Amino acid sequence: MKLDKRLEQELATYIKLFGVQEQSINQKRFIRTLKASQRLSQLAPNIITSITIDPRGLTINTTDNIQLLTLLRDHSVFLYETLIDVTALDYPNKRQRFKVVYLLTSLIFNHRLTVAVYVDEFTSVNSATVCYYSAN
Secondary structure (H helix, E strand, C coil): CCCCHHHHHHHHHHHHHHCCCHHHCCHHHHHHHHHHHHHHHHHCCCCEEEEEEECCEEEEEECCHHHHHHHHHHCCCCCCCEEEEEEEEECCCCCCCEEEEEEEEECCCCEEEEEEEEECCCCCCCCHHHCCHHHC
């Protein structure tokens, strides 16, 4: 697959950061991940605080989990129709000590996505059951 200059640079940075072999990278999936992150930044700039690309795919930090999960489920560019797992992590030494993590899959595009919401002990997170029955 022939990559344009910008994508070649992104791929080289990815290889350098994570120390992976170029042959082990699915370039098609990497490009889809890159494009998805750019599209998300355009569609939901008010609710996304950061997007990170790592070996597992995208990790998105958000301020509004329901709005973002609905966008990811319903928008034709993404179609993350399956919620695989919901979990939480506790970082007692941080101001926003809880991290709620949603693991999503798009069966159509064969792609996984991680969405994270950080909250303190006084803030609640809206239930994802309005978007995914499996969150119950």
